[in-house]
Amino acid sequence: MPNLLLTTVCRPFGGKGEGASVAAELFHAQVTRSQGIFSYRQVIRCWGLDYIAENVNAPSVVLHYPSEREFLREIKTRFYDYIGINFVVASFHKLRRMAALIRKVSPGSKIVLGGYGTVLSDDELAPFGDFICREEGIGFMRRLLGENHDRPIRHPYAPIESPRVFSYPMKTKVAHITGGLGCPNGCDFCCTSHFFKRKYVPFVQTGRELYEAILLMEQKARDAGEELSGFIIIDEDFFIHAKRAREFLACVREGGRPLSLMGFGSVRGLSQFTADEIAEMGFDILWTAFEGTGSGYEKLKGQDLPALYQGLKSRGVAILTSVIIGFPFQDRSRVLEDFRKLTELGPALWQILIYFAFPGTPFHRRVLTESRYLPAYRKNPDYRTFDGFSMHFTHPHFSPKELEDLQRELYRKCFEVLGPSLVRVVRAWFDGYRNLKDSSNPLLRGRAERMGGYVRSAVPGLFPAIHFGPNAEQRQEARKFLEEIERELGPLSLKERLYCWATVPFSAWTWLAERLNIFQQPRLLRIEHGIKATLLNLTMEETKEPAKDGMLPAPQRGSII
Ligand code: B12
Numbered sequence: 405m406p407n408l409l410l411t412t413v414c415r416p417f418g419g420k421g422e423g424a425s426v427a428a429e430l431f432h433a434q435v436t437r438s439q440g441i442f443s444y445r446q447v448i449r450c451w452g453l454d455y456i457a458e459n460v461n462a463p464s465v466v467l468h469y470p471s472e473r474e475f476l477r478e479i480k481t482r483f484y485d486y487i488g489i490n491f492v493v494a495s496f497h498k499l500r501r502m503a504a505l506i507r508k509v510s511p512g513s514k515i516v517l518g519g520y521g522t523v524l525s526d527d528e529l530a531p532f533g534d535f536i537c538r539e540e541g542i543g544f545m546r547r548l549l550g551e552n553h554d555r556p557i558r559h560p561y562a563p564i565e566s567p568r569v570f571s572y573p574m575k576t577k578v579a580h581i582t583g584g585l586g587c588p589n590g591c592d593f594c595c596t597s598h599f600f601k602r603k604y605v606p607f608v609q610t611g612r613e614l615y616e617a618i619l620l621m622e623q624k625a626r627d628a629g630e631e632l633s634g635f636i637i638i639d640e641d642f643f644i645h646a647k648r649a650r651e652f653l654a655c656v657r658e659g660g661r662p663l664s665l666m667g668f669g670s671v672r673g674l675s676q677f678t679a680d681e682i683a684e685m686g687f688d689i690l691w692t693a694f695e696g697t698g699s700g701y702e703k704l705k706g707q708d709l710p711a712l713y714q715g716l717k718s719r720g721v722a723i724l725t726s727v728i729i730g731f732p733f734q735d736r737s738r739v740l741e742d743f744r745k746l747t748e749l750g751p752a753l754w755q756i757l758i759y760f761a762f763p764g765t766p767f768h769r770r771v772l773t774e775s776r777y778l779p780a781y782r783k784n785p786d787y788r789t790f791d792g793f794s795m796h797f798t799h800p801h802f803s804p805k806e807l808e809d810l811q812r813e814l815y816r817k818c819f820e821v822l823g824p825s826l827v828r829v830v831r832a833w834f835d836g837y838r839n840l841k842d843s844s845n846p847l848l849r850g851r852a853e854r855m856g857g858y859v860r861s862a863v864p865g866l867f868p869a870i871h872f873g874p875n876a877e878q879r880q881e882a883r884k885f886l887e888e889i890e891r892e893l894g895p896l897s898l899k900e901r902l903y904c905w906a907t908v909p910f911s912a913w914t915w916l917a918e919r920l921n922i923f924q925q926p927r928l929l930r931i932e933h934g935i936k937a938t939l940l941n942l943t944m945e946e947t948k949e950p951a952k953d954g955m956l957p958a959p960q961r962g963s964i965i
């Protein structure tokens with residue numbers, strides 16, 4: 405039987421000429437990027453690879469974020485018939501380098517290219533791969549390996565660390581389930597929607613199946629001796645699949661136990677449910693788009709935004725809002741007007757990206773037809789900044805530098821006006837606790853109890869905000885919030901006060917480590933599927949060997965948020 409190596413591109417990230425946001429973290433690189441010591445840290449693994457490995461019969465090894473040395477060691481130690489690499493457009497240069505290494509060290513291996521970097525043309529990709537997967541990857545790999553491709557999809561247990569702040573070691577993990585790929589909404593800039601030709605590719609057909617997948621992950625966590633703090637559901641717009649979501653809600657009600665989920669939903673999708681129903685399903689963090697007034701996307705049609713946000717926040721749902729700047733009709737004053745509206749909505753977390761043209765999207769075709777690409781991006785473009793943090797075409801009101809400066813300014817301003825996301829997330833959960841604790845619905849009462857516990861355990865995290873928050877107003881805000889918590893949940897114990905003070909050296913270390921750029925890279929995560937350890941020359945000790953280029957220490961247990 406052929407064997408398979410599946411890998412991400414190699415660390416380190418953030419080298420010279422590379423986009424600063426192109427990393428292995430979502431929060432720190434894109435969302436809480438301007439929040440200094442308050443930034444959430446959470447390395448996210450490449451679940452696409454875990455899904456493929458779990459669902460093929462061929463023995464396989466998955467590498468998440470190897471260094472080049474670790475990658476070389478893997479392909480020198482063992483011959484792999486197929487080496488599959490996940491990459492995005494911004495990491496195409498890393499893929500090219502890895503392909504050259506494979507051709508040199510393991511010339512008999514066939515290279516399979518996968519992930520959203522495959523939106524690049526055949527001309528660009530063909531020299532670096534023997535096969536290109538531009539579809540759902542499990543079916544593709546099963547066909548390539550000569551396996552039955554009609555079998556149902558199994559969900560891998562592929563947890564990540566709980567988000568960490570102030571370098572505080574975590575005790576719990578977050579599990580992940582993919583509900584499906586692609587999105588029918590077809591927004592003009594959206595890579596994933598057009599990658600799957602606006603078709604939805606379900607990994608989970610029914611609400612019951614999703615609920616059972618959650619129970620299965622919980623069981624697998626217990627088997628692994630790990631404690632879960634919650635789940636990330638990857639599904640571009642979970643709530644537009646209303647029948648499935650309602651069935652899931654019915655299962656949660658039947659199960660009678662409050663869940664903790666992070667997910668994605670458009671205004672249109674969310675508007676089909678009441679805030680209570682969304683809270684009952686268990687959503688603690690919801691990612692939804694604001695994009696921009698005047699953008700006109702269908703997905704934004706639904707409930708009035710202030711009412712939607714208010715309803716969700718009052719049930720303890722922390723909202724992550726994504727905003728786009730640089731639409732052709734926007735000048736600085738329109739962007740600032742949108743920014744004002746955003747801060748009034750008061751999300752807990754925000755992502756501000758530049759209107760951006762990925763190959764394969766209608767927007768990309770338009771930019772090409774109108775010859776709007778800047779000269780540097782017409783021929784042999786440097787893809788390293790295809791990341792939503794730079795502008796590559798002409799704009800009636802902004803030069804690339806002006807828009808990129810404005811993006812930086814808005815991230816910073818958001819932090820100053822709204823305060824640290826950490827405080828805002830805890831605030832949403834505190835409001836959820838207060839509003840739901842006397843609910844007649846037992847599931848919501850259970851949710852309130854869970855949120856009260858979260859708030860209590862997060863109290864030490866407020867301490868640095870009181871002392872080192874972005875400005876006097878935010879520091880005062882954090883202080884008042886702590887007093888409010890004490891009034892509602894009782895005064896801090898001596899132990900809790902000690903924990904509060906302990907955050908000071910943790911904060912100092914976090915600041916220093918980032919300044920010195922040490923311990924900022926992910927570490928290798930290596931997983932074997934269906935391979936007897938004895939077949940490998942590598943031992944598990946070697947697998948766990950820390951890399952030498954300054955990785956983050958291994959995540960521990962316990963969530964501070
Ligand atoms: C989670 C996530 C991350 C995580 C994990 C990265 C990862 N590669 O999975 C983190 C936070 C690290 C991340 C970072 C970035 N991301 Co990201 N990320 C996502 C997100 C939200 C979900 C991906 C996911 O887990 N899906 C679930 C799994 C099961 O599906 P999948 O990944 O699609 O994999 C399936 C197929 O694509 C295929 N497949 C995937 N890999 C391979 C490999 C082989 C060999 C084969 C055969 C098949 C195959 O098979 C899988 C099973 O069907 C997507 C958006 C989305 N909804 O898909 C963006 C997305 C992939 N990210 C994107 C970008 C741009 C980035 C960043 C550059 C961020 C930035 N702005 O700077 C960095 C780059 C990171 C890096 N190290 O290179 C873009 C890519 C666009 C493009 N064409 O380049 C996307 C599509 C978001 C978007 N809409 O713009 N990201």
Ligand code: SF4
Pocket residue numbers: 587588589590591594595596597640641670703
């Ligand atoms: S709703 Fe989101 S995922 Fe769907 S097409 Fe629009 S941007 Fe893409």
